[in-house]
Amino acid sequence: MPEIVVDKLTHTFGKGGPEALTVLENIDLKFEDGSFTSIVGTSGCGKSTLLKMMAGLFDPSDGRMTLDGEVIKGTDRRRGMVFQQDAVFPWMTVAKNISYGPRLRGASVAEQREVEAKWTEMVGLKGFEERWPRELSGGMRKRVDIGRVYANDPDVLLMDEPFGALDAQTKERMQSDLLEAWRQSKKTVVFVTHDLEEAIFLSDKIIVMSARPGHVHHIEEVTLPRPRTDEMRLTDEFIQIKRRLWAMLEH
Amino acid sequence: MDGLKKFLSGRFVLGALSIGLVLLFYTIITGRPDNNPALLPPIPDIIGSFFTNLAAGTLLDALWASLYRIFLGFFIGTTLAVIIGCLVGWYKTVEYLVDPLIEAIRPIPPLAYIPIIIIWFGIEEFSRVLLISIACFMVCVVNVIAGMKNVPQVYVDAASTMGASRFQVFRTVAVPAATPFIITGYRIALAAAWTTLVAAELIAAPSGLGFMLQEGRRYFLTDQVMMIIVIIGACAFIMDRTFRSIQKRLMIWSETRE
Numbered sequence: 010m011p012e013i014v015v016d017k018l019t020h021t022f023g024k025g026g027p028e029a030l031t032v033l034e035n036i037d038l039k040f041e042d043g044s045f046t047s048i049v050g051t052s053g054c055g056k057s058t059l060l061k062m063m064a065g066l067f068d069p070s071d072g073r074m075t076l077d078g079e080v081i082k083g084t085d086r087r088r089g090m091v092f093q094q095d096a097v098f099p100w101m102t103v104a105k106n107i108s109y110g111p112r113l114r115g116a117s118v119a120e121q122r123e124v125e126a127k128w129t130e131m132v133g134l135k136g137f138e139e140r141w142p143r144e145l146s147g148g149m150r151k152r153v154d155i156g157r158v159y160a161n162d163p164d165v166l167l168m169d170e171p172f173g174a175l176d177a178q179t180k181e182r183m184q185s186d187l188l189e190a191w192r193q194s195k196k197t198v199v200f201v202t203h204d205l206e207e208a209i210f211l212s213d214k215i216i217v218m219s220a221r222p223g224h225v226h227h228i229e230e231v232t233l234p235r236p237r238t239d240e241m242r243l244t245d246e247f248i249q250i251k252r253r254l255w256a257m258l259e260h
Numbered sequence: 261m262d263g264l265k266k267f268l269s270g271r272f273v274l275g276a277l278s279i280g281l282v283l284l285f286y287t288i289i290t291g292r293p294d295n296n297p298a299l300l301p302p303i304p305d306i307i308g309s310f311f312t313n314l315a316a317g318t319l320l321d322a323l324w325a326s327l328y329r330i331f332l333g334f335f336i337g338t339t340l341a342v343i344i345g346c347l348v349g350w351y352k353t354v355e356y357l358v359d360p361l362i363e364a365i366r367p368i369p370p371l372a373y374i375p376i377i378i379i380w381f382g383i384e385e386f387s388r389v390l391l392i393s394i395a396c397f398m399v400c401v402v403n404v405i406a407g408m409k410n411v412p413q414v415y416v417d418a419a420s421t422m423g424a425s426r427f428q429v430f431r432t433v434a435v436p437a438a439t440p441f442i443i444t445g446y447r448i449a450l451a452a453a454w455t456t457l458v459a460a461e462l463i464a465a466p467s468g469l470g471f472m473l474q475e476g477r478r479y480f481l482t483d484q485v486m487m488i489i490v491i492i493g494a495c496a497f498i499m500d501r502t503f504r505s506i507q508k509r510l511m512i513w514s515e516t517r518e
Contacts, residue, residue: 089422100514
């Protein structure tokens with residue numbers, strides 16, 4: 010079962026040097042199989058750093074992370090990542106972007122077509138298969154990003170403020186669509202954001218981090234029923250959670 | 261009506277207008293009774309020289325000799341530049357090894373190599389092609405390296421997290437992302453090839469456009485000199501345009517295309 014365990018993780022940039030900066034200290038976390046967990050915190054709390062380490066983009070200076078008991082080292086297709094920036098390859102059409110992962114592993118043209126058809130539909134881009142990314146809006150490009158990672162079939166989906174640059178309406182639609190995709194695939198998702206409402210709406214569990222150095226401040230279980238609907242954003246329970254978390258981030 | 265107005269104020273008509281004005285001005289000057297045609301040959305003389313040389317076969321011979329050198333030198337220089345530039349730009353070890361060398365050699369104008377090349381290899385075809393290759397390589401390699409270094413990190417990270425190996429990232433991400441730089445490198449190299457070609461042929465060549473320039477100077481055939489200058493300009497222009505249209509086709513995905 011794909012389960013990520015973070016074990017006494019500490020990360021210091023420039024360790025041993027005169028300007029050593031500890032960004033994460035003594036992090037112990039567990040991301041259960043099939044769960045949707047958000048990490049929130051003010052900027053500088055190291056949440057993005059933590060996520061990038063889970064992706065294997067760089068190694069922690071102390072402690073370790075495991076996926077199914079296997080120590081995470083280097084990047085791996087099992088841990089897919091959606092970035093805050095636009096990561097859609099502009100030199101490939103939407104369809105080619107979607108089937109990039111399978112193509113890396115030598116999928117046949119037929120297999121690629123199948124993946125392209127399935128995931129352009131899933132992320133709501135049917136009819137845009139042959140378009141160039143430059144012809145798409147920011148929200149649609151994000152859909153390509155997400156579809157591409159899903160099409161690569163990772164065990165864990167790491168998302169680093171993927172909707173940060175989108176307008177409010179687009180963002181809410183993307184959140185609902187993401188939940189739908191997650192419901193169908195049941196992949197473990199770790200979602201970094203600074204948007205509390207987004208975190209509450211999406212997650213089973215919210216990890217609140219504090220800065221200097223980054224550490225886990227609080228873990229909030231979100232018991233709102235699923236499937237989540239937009240009306241829930243206005244319920245008392247939702248707002249109470251938001252108020253509680255907001256106070257923590259303000260402290 | 262509107263379409264005509266737009267056409268008349270478009271780049272094509274206005275561009276032709278400026279060239280036309282220069283030609284008109286030149287015609288007026290050379291038409292004056294006190295004009296010395298040995299210094300400023302009238303346009304009909306220049307055109308006459310073109311047809312004389314065309315009929316004699318000398319022009320085409322010179323043109324082929326020059327184009328052959330250009331293409332060969334350009335091909336060798338840019339091919340090496342792309343291979344070495346990619347390696348230097350992508351692999352840190354290669355960069356540390358080779359980059360200081362490139363940086364040290366880069367400021368030297370290629371024409372400075374002419375004496376040493378002549379000493380080593382004589383006034384041979386090889387020497388001229390070598391010189392053009394060096395010139396093309398130097399200007400192109402810098403662009404290729406810059407292109408590889410400017411590959412956005414997020415593309416590299418995205419490909420890696422999808423399971424791409426370092427080489428796969430290089431092939432499927434770095435090279436296409438660097439294409440705009442590489443094509444610019446090709447275009448600059450082409451310009452460098454022409455510059456170097458003419459210089460090399462002026463100094464030491466038994467044939468070619470540069471040779472015809474030199475010959476024109478020696479025998480005071482100013483109309484021939486003028487004619488060759490125009491030919492060189494036209495060739496370089498056509499080649500650059502061809503390149504641009506290739507660039508446009510290759511860069512169909514790019515937002516910054518014209």
